[in-house]
Amino acid sequence: MRPxxxxxxxxxxxxxxxxxxxxxxxxxxxxxxxxxxLCALGLSVSxxxxxxxxxxxxxxxxxxxxxxVALLAVAVSALAAGxxxxxxxxxxxxxxxxxxxxxxxxxxxAVGYLPALLLGPGWLAWSAVTACFVLELLxxxxxxxxxxxxxxxxxxxxxxAGEAWGASVFAGVSYLATSVLLFVVLRCVGTYRELELxxxxxxxxxxxxxxxxxxxxxxxxxxRNLAAISLKVxxxxxxxxxxxxxxxxxxxxxxxxxxxxxxxxLRALVAGYRVLTVRTELxxxxxxxxxxGVRCEVDADLDGEGAADGGLGAADDVVAWVLxxxxxxxxxxxxxxxxxxxxxxxxAVDGNAGVVDLVVENDGVTATESGxxxxxxxxxxxxxxxxxxxxEVSVHQDVFRLTCRVPVHGVARAPRARTEEEGRS
Numbered sequence: 001m002r003p004x005x006x007x008x009x010x011x012x013x014x015x016x017x018x019x020x021x022x023x024x025x026x027x028x029x030x031x032x033x034x035x036x037x038l039c040a041l042g043l044s045v046s047x048x049x050x051x052x053x054x055x056x057x058x059x060x061x062x063x064x065x066x067x068x069v070a071l072l073a074v075a076v077s078a079l080a081a082g083x084x085x086x087x088x089x090x091x092x093x094x095x096x097x098x099x100x101x102x103x104x105x106x107x108x109x110a111v112g113y114l115p116a117l118l119l120g121p122g123w124l125a126w127s128a129v130t131a132c133f134v135l136e137l138l139x140x141x142x143x144x145x146x147x148x149x150x151x152x153x154x155x156x157x158x159x160x161a162g163e164a165w166g167a168s169v170f171a172g173v174s175y176l177a178t179s180v181l182l183f184v185v186l187r188c189v190g191t192y193r194e195l196e197l198x199x200x201x202x203x204x205x206x207x208x209x210x211x212x213x214x215x216x217x218x219x220x221x222x223x224r225n226l227a228a229i230s231l232k233v234x235x236x237x238x239x240x241x242x243x244x245x246x247x248x249x250x251x252x253x254x255x256x257x258x259x260x261x262x263x264x265x266l267r268a269l270v271a272g273y274r275v276l277t278v279r280t281e282l283x284x285x286x287x288x289x290x291x292x293g294v295r296c297e298v299d300a301d302l303d304g305e306g307a308a309d310g311g312l313g314a315a316d317d318v319v320a321w322v323l324x325x326x327x328x329x330x331x332x333x334x335x336x337x338x339x340x341x342x343x344x345x346x347x348a349v350d351g352n353a354g355v356v357d358l359v360v361e362n363d364g365v366t367a368t369e370s371g372x373x374x375x376x377x378x379x380x381x382x383x384x385x386x387x388x389x390x391x392e393v394s395v396h397q398d399v400f401r402l403t404c405r406v407p408v409h410g411v412a413r414a415p416r417a418r419t420e421e422e423g424r425s
Contacts, residue, residue, distance in 0.1 A: 025193045029093050032189050036085050036129065036182070043126055044078040050122045057120070070119065077115035081126055084111050088133060093189055095197070101137045108133055121161040124154055124171065131179035136186050151175055216379035218266075223376060224328040225262040228288050229255055231331065235291070276320035278302060278312065278343060278356070285327035289339050292331045294362070299342040312345060315356045315406040318383045319343065322391065322404045325376040326360040334400065335364035345408070354408040355389075365400045380404070 051059055051070045059066045084107045091098045098104050108130040116123040131147045138146065155172040159165065236251040282300060289296040302312070312319070323343070330336050339362040346355050381391045389406035 025189075025196050028189045028192055029090070032093065032185055033086055033089060035185060036089055037082055039129065039178075039182075040078050040082040040085065040126075043081075043123070044074055046125070047074050047077075047119050047122045050120055055120060055122070073115070073118050077111070077119065077123065081111040081115075081129075084108060085129055089186075092133070092136060092186065093193065095193075098137060105130070105134060105137065116157070121158045121163060121171070124157055125174065125178070127154060128175045128178035129182060131175065132182035132186060135179065135183045136190075147179060150179075216382065219376060219379060222262055222265065223332075224284070224288065224324050225258050225265065227328050227331045228291070229258045229262075231288075231292050232258065276317050276324065278316055278320045278323065281320040281323045281327075282341065282343065285323055285341065288327055288331060294330060294336050295338040297338070297340045299340070299344075301344045303345070312356055313408055314387060315389075315408045318387055318389070318406050319356050319358050319404060321383055322358060322380045322402075323360070325380050326358075326402050329376060330360075330362045334362055336362040338363055356404075356406045356408060358402075358404040358406075360402045362400050363398055365395050365398055 048071065050056055051067060051074065054060075056070055059070045088098065088104045088108060091104070109127075112127040112130040113124070115126075127150055131150045134146045134150070135143045137143075151172055154175040155168050158168040158171045163171070232251050232255045236248050236255065239245075239248040239251060278300075279302065282298065286296050286298060323341070326341075327339075330339050339360065342357075342359040344357050346357060377391070377393065384391050384404060384406055387406050389404065392403045394401050394403075
């Protein structure tokens, strides 16, 4: 039986991946290639002029075939120099870079110096291209040493070929200026490519960070409501088995209210204006723990010296998140019978304007909770770390203890923490 068309393997040409970098980088690379090809063309025209003027020793007007051979040699040398240079240039500007720097430099040296044996000292101008790649591909010290050696060869070989000192010095200055200029072009194109790649990586990192933030917020925001819904459904099943209709209806109403609250929290999270406060989360934690059959004791003082100037600021939201996560963990991960919550806004500590201290203790520690490395606690540490605070967990004699300290700093809430009324308006 033949497989359906959707399962057939399509055979064809493999699509090549686009080059690294954006549109501007590719255009700059194309311009660099054109610049080097223009250099090859200009050099070829110059050498052709030397051939026509009789500056090449073995070319004589009495033997026209020698001029044709010389022109063919110029054409072949120019094509070879252009091909080698463009290949090395594209490898240099690519993300992977040149695989074998030695082979690339030897090839450039061959097309820069060997044709000069046939075409005269005019072709030595191409050695400046070799020098620019030497500066680009090698470490600074050996690159400068080799480039200086090339400068001495340029002046020396031009002088040995019978040119005057003035022409030899001009050839050296031209070699130096051309090599430095082309090196600067390579550096500019490479630097822009690196900046463009860094910009793309930063954008990708921002996307990943936003995904982590959303996943953390979803975990912290919906975890308590889902735990409460599970608890209420379990209570409803008990009332159903016991034939207590009114209690069953009450629990189902609570489940419906919790589901609506979870949906509202999710909408607020998506809209970006979800706000938590320590006072509201403290009351919600007491209700959740009481419904779970956990005896809860609260010791709260949020009107201390640290909260006197403008409230708790951003610390209010962060501590509320930690309190929500702690209460959820007591219900989900601990067979607790009691839980104590202590939260205080204190005075200046270590130069801070004030601190908020939160301590949550409970019994019935399980192996999962004693590790202290769940996703919820990781998210709580990240939130607290932003404000320069700390979260510590410890287990002693079957008692789990979470300690959170957040400096107030007198700052306002985070930009995304707007009120629901502001979001609706």
